[in-house]
Structures are given as C-alpha cells and as structure tokens.
Amino acid sequence: LTNGTESPEVEVMVCGGAPGGSYYQAEKLRVYVEASKTCGRLKLTDPDPHWVMEEMPMGRVMSDMIMLPSGDVLIINGASRGTAGWEDAVGPVLNPVLYMPNEPDSSRRFTVLNPTTIPRMYHSAALLLPDGRILVGGSNPHMTYNFSAVKYPTELSLEAFLPHYMAxxxxxxxxxxxxxxxxxxxxxxxxxxxxxxxxxxxxxxxxxxxxxxxxxxxxxxxxxxxxxxxxxxxxxxxxxxxxxxxxxxxxxxxxxxxxxxxxxxxxxxxxxxxxxxxxxx
Structure with missing residues (x-):
C-alpha cells in the first residue's frame, strides 16, 4: 500500500492439484495419478494479467497454503498421488515447503523443510497462530472414523509447525x-x-x-x-x-x-x- 490511498498490487497463487480424470481413476479403478508440481502466480492488477508458472520440489494434492507474516508462503499437508475424496489418495507428503515470492533467483524460491511423521491428507487443516506458529491437525481419508487395520488411519491429533523465524x-x-x-x-x-x-x-x-x-x-x-x-x-x-x-x-x-x-x-x-x-x- 502507498500513503493509504493508492490501490496495491494484488496477486494470487495456486499450487498443486490433480490432473483431469484423477478422481474417476482413483475412485473407480484404484489408480492413483501423480499430483501436479506446478504453481501459478497471477497479478490481478496488471493491465494484461497472465499466469507465471513454476514447479514445486514435489507434486502435491490436498495441500494447505498459509501466508506468513514475513510475506512467504508455507505449503503443507497433502498427498503425492490421487485426489481429494474418501480412500482416493496415497503417498502422504510429509515435508512442508517454504515459497519465497520475493527471491530474485527463481531456482531458490522453494525450500524443503523438516518433515512430520503424521500423514495429513483428506480433511486435514492448517492455520496461522497469533505467535507465528502453524497449527496443523486432522486427517480422515475414510468415510467413517477408522483408526486401525488401514494404511492411513483417521488422525485426530494436533501439532504445531514452527517456521524458521521461530528459531x-x-x-x-x-x-x-x-x-x-x-x-x-x-x-x-x-x-x-x-x-x-x-x-x-x-x-x-x-x-x-x-x-x-x-x-x-x-x-x-x-x-x-x-x-x-x-x-x-x-x-x-x-x-x-x-x-x-x-x-x-x-x-x-x-x-x-x-x-x-x-x-x-x-x-x-x-x-x-x-x-x-x-x-x-
């Protein structure tokens, strides 16, 4: 913002997801398609807006993207194959990724961070806390609660992820x-x-x-x-x-x-x- 009066530069970012047809293949055929690695940025205030594409270090579907006070973006949770839905994804992505939008060198904008040990897939969530930590919780990839005898059991725990600035x-x-x-x-x-x-x-x-x-x-x-x-x-x-x-x-x-x-x-x-x-x- 400038002087509290001029319109700011407005930008959105979309990352990951599943290719077309992934839901049908996962739900009906139990074939889990690799998740997308792409990220797209769009400056809505440009005279002629267009998508600028980049690639994450790994593919990810069902991720949460959290805007941090520093202006960076945390990409966390999700799976590497399949799509959103009951029993429709495999391969939890345990490593969060930090994206630094203002880094001039595009090859250095993504940083892979320390992993969790808990899969956070369908119906997981993440949000920014007032002290700068990230609250992460949930994961219920089944139509009902299922805590045993499955590869990815229902998860009701909460954990806090501490970004680098909390060190x-x-x-x-x-x-x-x-x-x-x-x-x-x-x-x-x-x-x-x-x-x-x-x-x-x-x-x-x-x-x-x-x-x-x-x-x-x-x-x-x-x-x-x-x-x-x-x-x-x-x-x-x-x-x-x-x-x-x-x-x-x-x-x-x-x-x-x-x-x-x-x-x-x-x-x-x-x-x-x-x-x-x-x-x-």
Missing amino acids: PQYANLRPSIIAVEARDKVVSYGEHFALTFAVDTYRPDRGVTVAMIAPSFSTHSFGMNQRLIMLDVVDVEQLSRFAYKVNVFAPPTQNIAPPGYYMLFLVHDGIPGQCVWIKIT
Missing part, C-alpha cells in the same frame, strides 16, 4: 509490540496510526514491515478469507535504547481489507513477533 537464534531480532496508537485498537480506512515496539537488536538497514492478516477458516485445502496486506510504512522513530515507533497507513478501502478483525504483525529483518488484534471499520 531461538533470532530471539534478539524478534520485535514485541508495546502499543497500538488507535483507540480500542480500532482503525478507519486510510487512517494514519502508529505502533510502538521493542527489540533487542535493531537493524535499520534490514527494515521493518507491518502485515495485516485476516483470520481464515480452513477446510478442504482452502483457507477461506485468507488475506495478507502489507501496510505502507511512513517512517520509524527511535524512542529509547530498545523502543521504537513505526508510523503506517491503514488500508484505504473495504475492497482491500473487508471490515472486521485482523492479526497485526510487526516484522523486523524478516522476523515477526507476537501479533496484536485490531479491527478496521
């Missing part, structure tokens, strides 16, 4: 929001407001970003209402040895940020701290 080595760079200078943490469209924050080691050359993220409802490999908005940062003021103030503009219209509650993250040198909840009206 202890970044503790000195992790900012803590002290206050939001808006009454009752409610802001209006286009409003100029400020956040005060503390950080042990401030790196002015690496910059500060402020991200608004809508809490999404995640089901069937789709985070409904998932939206990441990077606010326009006007400047950063130093208040004391460890305290700072960042001045920002709220989104200009409800077309960019529908009214409601958002997680507000402050990100320093790529490391987000605990969010605060704000409301925009």
Whole structure:
C-alpha cells in the first residue's frame, strides 16, 4: 500500500492439484495419478494479467497454503498421488515447503523443510497462530472414523509447525509490540496510526514491515478469507535504547481489507513477533 490511498498490487497463487480424470481413476479403478508440481502466480492488477508458472520440489494434492507474516508462503499437508475424496489418495507428503515470492533467483524460491511423521491428507487443516506458529491437525481419508487395520488411519491429533523465524537464534531480532496508537485498537480506512515496539537488536538497514492478516477458516485445502496486506510504512522513530515507533497507513478501502478483525504483525529483518488484534471499520 502507498500513503493509504493508492490501490496495491494484488496477486494470487495456486499450487498443486490433480490432473483431469484423477478422481474417476482413483475412485473407480484404484489408480492413483501423480499430483501436479506446478504453481501459478497471477497479478490481478496488471493491465494484461497472465499466469507465471513454476514447479514445486514435489507434486502435491490436498495441500494447505498459509501466508506468513514475513510475506512467504508455507505449503503443507497433502498427498503425492490421487485426489481429494474418501480412500482416493496415497503417498502422504510429509515435508512442508517454504515459497519465497520475493527471491530474485527463481531456482531458490522453494525450500524443503523438516518433515512430520503424521500423514495429513483428506480433511486435514492448517492455520496461522497469533505467535507465528502453524497449527496443523486432522486427517480422515475414510468415510467413517477408522483408526486401525488401514494404511492411513483417521488422525485426530494436533501439532504445531514452527517456521524458521521461530528459531531461538533470532530471539534478539524478534520485535514485541508495546502499543497500538488507535483507540480500542480500532482503525478507519486510510487512517494514519502508529505502533510502538521493542527489540533487542535493531537493524535499520534490514527494515521493518507491518502485515495485516485476516483470520481464515480452513477446510478442504482452502483457507477461506485468507488475506495478507502489507501496510505502507511512513517512517520509524527511535524512542529509547530498545523502543521504537513505526508510523503506517491503514488500508484505504473495504475492497482491500473487508471490515472486521485482523492479526497485526510487526516484522523486523524478516522476523515477526507476537501479533496484536485490531479491527478496521
């Protein structure tokens, strides 16, 4: 966003999936077709939008894609063959993948991360938590709950995935929001407001970003209402040895940020701290 008034660049991303006919082959023939490796990005605000295609390190169907406060995208859960449906997929993909959209070298945008030990397939879900972790849970690839005598039993557990920015080595760079200078943490469209924050080691050359993220409802490999908005940062003021103030503009219209509650993250040198909840009206 720029000055809280101009329209931002709007981009969507779609990854993985199953080729046409995969459901019939899995459901009727028990033939599990390899999942797609492709990712497509589309800038909706371009004068002549067109898909820019890339390939993930591995194919994946029924994945969850989580937008992180850093601006990166986490691709997690899913299977390597088959399609969504009861008993219609095999080969759980245990390794999450991090996608860095702003990496200039396209060959370095995808990073394979540490695996889970729990298959997360049909009816699994993932969502962003206020502290930056990812809550992952569920997996019921059967029409009824089935906990035994099957290759992929019903899974009711929850686990937390910690992105790289949660590592202890970044503790000195992790900012803590002290206050939001808006009454009752409610802001209006286009409003100029400020956040005060503390950080042990401030790196002015690496910059500060402020991200608004809508809490999404995640089901069937789709985070409904998932939206990441990077606010326009006007400047950063130093208040004391460890305290700072960042001045920002709220989104200009409800077309960019529908009214409601958002997680507000402050990100320093790529490391987000605990969010605060704000409301925009």
